[in-house]
Amino acid sequence: MTDDQLTEAVGLFDVGTLTGLCELVLENTTPAGWDVVIVSAGANFYYRDGSSDTDGPRAIQLRGGEKTSFFSRKPSGCTNRIFLAITVVARGEPGSKTYTANIDDVKPDECMRIRGLSFGPKNNISESLLKKCDWADGFIITAC
Structure with a gap:
């Protein structure tokens, strides 16, 4: 199959109507x-209709570099807020810790479709160091 044939073939599938999930x-x-x-983790999805x-x-076992997804269940819904709660354990640390996040960055006339959250170390650098980085075509060449 040529590239053109593949491009034409993928356009033949009926993708259906997008839902509010x-x-x-x-x-x-x-x-x-x-x-x-x-x-462990769980997500509450809040809709515009209240x-x-x-x-x-x-229960999940999400190690460094791994990801999982949570889904709303109302196909006709307009999600305008998500609340996430996770429990984390770390080698050498006693017990577990619970963390939460609230996502409500959607405009009044929009509905959320996909959002992402990462749990990991914060990585901030001085603005003066950022200006010394060497960028080419959007990729960093030197470590900053």
């Missing part, structure tokens, strides 16, 4: 050597 992607961005695991539903809580 919303996906929240959770990623553990901690370095693998830290042995930090997200062991109703809500929950995906979870459920």
